[in-house]
Amino acid sequence: MTEGSIVCCGLVAVGLLLQQLIGPIRWDMMAWPMNVLVLVVLLFGILMMHLCRREVRLFRWMGTLQAGIPAMVTCAMLTILMGVTKQVPSGHQPTEPFGITSMLSFWPFVLSYLWLIILVGMVCLTRLRLPLWHNIPFLLNHLGLFIALVTGTLGNADIQDLRMAVQEGKTEWRAIDARHKVYESPITIELHDFSIKFHDSSTEPQSFTSDVTVYTKSGLKVRDTIRVNQPLAVSGWKIYQYNYETREDMGDISVFELVRDPWLPYVYLGIFMMLAGAISMFVRTPSNKSNR
Amino acid sequence: MVNWNELWLFALPALLCWMAGALLSLRGRWQKMACLMTICGLLIFGGYIALMWHSLERPPMRTMGETRLWYSFFLPLVGLITFIRWRYRWILSFSTLLSAVFICVNLLKPEIHSKEMMPALQSPWFAPHVIIYMFAYATTGVATLLALWQLCRKQDQLAAIDNLIRVGISFLTVGMLFGALWAKEAWGTYWSWDPKETWAAATWLCYLVYVHLRKSRPAMVRPALLWLVLCFLCLQMCWWGINYLPSAQGVSVHTYGG
Numbered sequence: 001m002t003e004g005s006i007v008c009c010g011l012v013a014v015g016l017l018l019q020q021l022i023g024p025i026r027w028d029m030m031a032w033p034m035n036v037l038v039l040v041v042l043l044f045g046i047l048m049m050h051l052c053r054r055e056v057r058l059f060r061w062m063g064t065l066q067a068g069i070p071a072m073v074t075c076a077m078l079t080i081l082m083g084v085t086k087q088v089p090s091g092h093q094p095t096e097p098f099g100i101t102s103m104l105s106f107w108p109f110v111l112s113y114l115w116l117i118i119l120v121g122m123v124c125l126t127r128l129r130l131p132l133w134h135n136i137p138f139l140l141n142h143l144g145l146f147i148a149l150v151t152g153t154l155g156n157a158d159i160q161d162l163r164m165a166v167q168e169g170k171t172e173w174r175a176i177d178a179r180h181k182v183y184e185s186p187i188t189i190e191l192h193d194f195s196i197k198f199h200d201s202s203t204e205p206q207s208f209t210s211d212v213t214v215y216t217k218s219g220l221k222v223r224d225t226i227r228v229n230q231p232l233a234v235s236g237w238k239i240y241q242y243n244y245e246t247r248e249d250m251g252d253i254s255v256f257e258l259v260r261d262p263w264l265p266y267v268y269l270g271i272f273m274m275l276a277g278a279i280s281m282f283v284r285t286p287s288n289k290s291n292r
Numbered sequence: 293m294v295n296w297n298e299l300w301l302f303a304l305p306a307l308l309c310w311m312a313g314a315l316l317s318l319r320g321r322w323q324k325m326a327c328l329m330t331i332c333g334l335l336i337f338g339g340y341i342a343l344m345w346h347s348l349e350r351p352p353m354r355t356m357g358e359t360r361l362w363y364s365f366f367l368p369l370v371g372l373i374t375f376i377r378w379r380y381r382w383i384l385s386f387s388t389l390l391s392a393v394f395i396c397v398n399l400l401k402p403e404i405h406s407k408e409m410m411p412a413l414q415s416p417w418f419a420p421h422v423i424i425y426m427f428a429y430a431t432t433g434v435a436t437l438l439a440l441w442q443l444c445r446k447q448d449q450l451a452a453i454d455n456l457i458r459v460g461i462s463f464l465t466v467g468m469l470f471g472a473l474w475a476k477e478a479w480g481t482y483w484s485w486d487p488k489e490t491w492a493a494a495t496w497l498c499y500l501v502y503v504h505l506r507k508s509r510p511a512m513v514r515p516a517l518l519w520l521v522l523c524f525l526c527l528q529m530c531w532w533g534i535n536y537l538p539s540a541q542g543v544s545v546h547t548y549g550g
Contacts, residue, residue, distance in 0.1 A: 001508075065508035069501060076497035080526065083490045086539040104485065152483065161480070207411050228411035229478045240480050259480040267482065271469050278465035285458045 003061065004070035011115055012074065015108030016098075024094060024105035027157055035154040042150065046121040053126075063122045071116040078109045091178065113149070120146045137284060140277030148270025155263025162258040163242060166191040166212075168251045175258060187237055187258060188215040194244065194252040208244055210254045226256065236260055294343035296357075296398075302340035303364075303395045307388070309333030310368050314385040317375060330372045330384060337365050353422040354413065356532060357398055362423060364394040366430040374434070380452055386437060387430075417474030421467060428463035429531060431456050432499070436524040439517040450513065453520070454506055461499050468492055487540035491530035498523040 030038065053059040061067055082103035088095060094102040103109050124143045127135045162175035166189050175185035193211040198204070213223045216235050226232050232239045243255035261267075313329035316322040341361055344352045352358040371387025374380060435456035438449040471489075472482040483489060502523060505516050534540040 065504050069504050069508060072497055072501045072504065076494055076501060079490060079494040079497060082485070083487060083494055083529070083534075084537065084539055087485070159481075205411065207414070229415040231477065231480070238480060240478075257480055264476075271472060271482075275466060275469050278462040278469075281465075282459055282462035285455050285462075 001066050001070055004067045007067070008070045008074040008112065008115070011111045012108040015106070015111045018107040018111075019099050024099050024102055025107060025110055027105065029157075030154060031157040035157060039150065039154055042118075042121075046118060046125065050122055050125040059122070062119055063126045068116075068119050068123070071112065071119055074112045075116050078103070078106075078112055082109070117146060117149055137277055137280040140273045140280060142277075144270045144273025144275075144277055146270070148267050148274060151263050151266035151270065155261065155267065158262055160258070160260040164189055164256045164258060165245075165253050166210075166256065167253050168192075168194050185258065186217055187234060187239070189213075189239070189256060190215070191254055194254040196244065208241060208254075210241060210256070212239075214239065236262070293347045294340065295347065299340065299395075300399055302336055303399065306333040306337040306340075307392055307395065309336065310384070310388040310391065313368075314388045317381055317384045320381055323379075326384060327372060327376065330368055330375075334365065334368060334372070337368075341365060350414075351419045351422075353419065356535075357401075359422065359426060360394045360398050362426040363430060364391045364398070366427050367391040367394070367433070370427065370430045370434060374452070374456070378452060378455065383434070383452075386434060390433065390437070412478050415474055415478060417470055417477065421470045421474055424463050424470065425467040428460050428467055429527065431463065432460035432524060432527060435460060436520060439520045443514070443517050443521075453517075454503075457499060457502060457520070461496075461503065464492075464496055464499065468496060487534050487537070488530065491526065491534060495523065495526040495530050498526050 049056075049059040049062065053063065081100060085100050085103070087103060088101050090104065092102065094100070094105075099106045120142050124139060124146060127138055127142070132139075160177075162177055162183060162185060164172055164175045164185060164187075166172040168191050171188060171190040173185050173188045175183050177183065190213040191210060192213065194208070195211075196208045197206045199206045207227060210226045211223075212226060212232075213221060214232065214234050215221050218235065220235060222232070222234055224232050226239055226241045228241050231241075237258050237260050240257040240259065241254070242257040245253040245255070247253065309329045310333040313326045313333065316329065317326035341352060344358075344361070352361060367387045367390050368384070371383050374383050435453050438453050438456070441447065442449045442453070471492075475484070476482040498519070502516060502520055505512065505519065509516075529537070
């Protein structure tokens with residue numbers, strides 16, 4: 001495992017250098033079509049390394065636990081470092097010179113996870129060549145993680161996340177993004193009624209409900225209620241109850257969050273594979289009654 | 293109407309049942325009786341949780357005190373399943389002792405809370421997410437104690453530890469992914485690197501290292517067991533440590549109301 005540790009130390013060192021030279025990673029540059037390009041290069045690279053594994057010792061070694069364990073330890077340590085440092089909100093600059101307060105844009109962190117996921121991809125390809133039946137739990141766990149992590153990370157820049165504040169009785173078509181830039185929303189929301197139910201003897205709300213009609217550009221018209229934990233799905237968008245304001249002069253204002261995540265089905269594919277993998281891992285844990 | 297004041301009325305008989313089960317299983321001859329007593333204790337304690345659920349009008353899973361109830365319940369359950377499946381005689385004594393510790397904490401320091409539950413927690417995902425995590429914590433907790441036992445007493449418990457960790461990881465995975473699916477429904481993102489999520493990811497990775505290490509170097513026992521202790525420290529940070537961690541103040545959706 002010495003080689004694996006050296007590689008990880010090297011990655012962290014290179015990452016620190018890159019951090020100083022070009023600064024934190026700009027994830028917004030990953031938006032379509034860049035993310036698809038990166039995905040193709042990643043998959044092609046992994047496939048090529050797999051095919052050349054007989055000729056190149058390094059590629060053969062990348063499919064082993066000796067390479068994988070140091071990579072996992074490095075990722076775990078950097079995640080713990082993230083856990084003990086107060087992180088700035090996404091999109092903000094780190095508050096110290098190293099960049100660890102914006103860990104997701106910290107080069108050593110991203111390079112370590114990239115290395116780990118490449119190793120996972122390599123080991124999946126190796127296993128895919130073996131008889132499938134006995135490898136199903138392994139593949140569900142590893143390939144599921146690969147799919148969820150890769151598509152979740154690459155797809156993140158394609159997520160559209162808008163807020164819309166709608167007055168009771170009015171129709172709204174303007175939305176703002178996280179940077180407070182105003183857009184013409186792809187969805188128009190008419191708020192018929194907004195109601196808050198409070199707990200008895202308390203100012204803490206029990207639930208808030210918006211009765212809305214939603215119009216899309218394609219001419220669709222949907223009347224429904226939106227609550228916390230009960231978003232409304234309309235033509236690729238999900239509309240969440242986000243917040244509310246009560247004003248003397250304008251009446252109730254209900255704030256909605258509109259999210260569109262085109263990569264979500266692939267992330268869910270990975271997540272459900274991992275769920276199946278976890279269940280099969282539980283079922284296949286050996287029972288050895290001979291022990292004591 | 294049942295509340296925290298009645299806890300001892302249920303906890304005491306349950307503990308007595310579990311202790312009887314533990315003693316019987318130690319002797320090795322009355323194994324069916326040991327199982328039966330443990331089940332009795334589980335029914336009594338489970339009955340208390342059910343009554344609390346009923347009188348709170350929400351699942352008792354929001355405060356640390358309430359999650360401790362589940363922990364006290366799942367430890368003997370994990371102990372019983374392990375006992376039935378692997379026949380370790382000492383396991384019920386272990387789980388009973390641990391469960392007693394958590395019951396005592398709850399008896400001496402109950403965190404009493406009002407029955408309100410914020411809207412984001414009113415979801416069908418809530419109960420499975422927390423219960424599965426509590427089960428995983430209980431399993432890994434027993435495994436960690438076994439690891440410490442082996443480190444100090446040099447008795448080989450490795451097969452049991454490995455099995456418990458496999459079970460623990462599968463539940464950690466399911467709990468984490470259920471959390472992700474729930475977060476998508478409630479907040480629109482499946483993973484937002486909230487401090488609790490960050491620590492859950494770190495913990496999960498650490499336990500995965502253990503499994504892979506055991507596979508790669510079966511002879512490296514001591515470092516693996518020491519690593520397991522580190523994993524459990526991580527898990528404690530994830531479970532309650534972050535409530536005291538300066539870096540996690542005021543930003544976590546997971547901060548308990550107490």
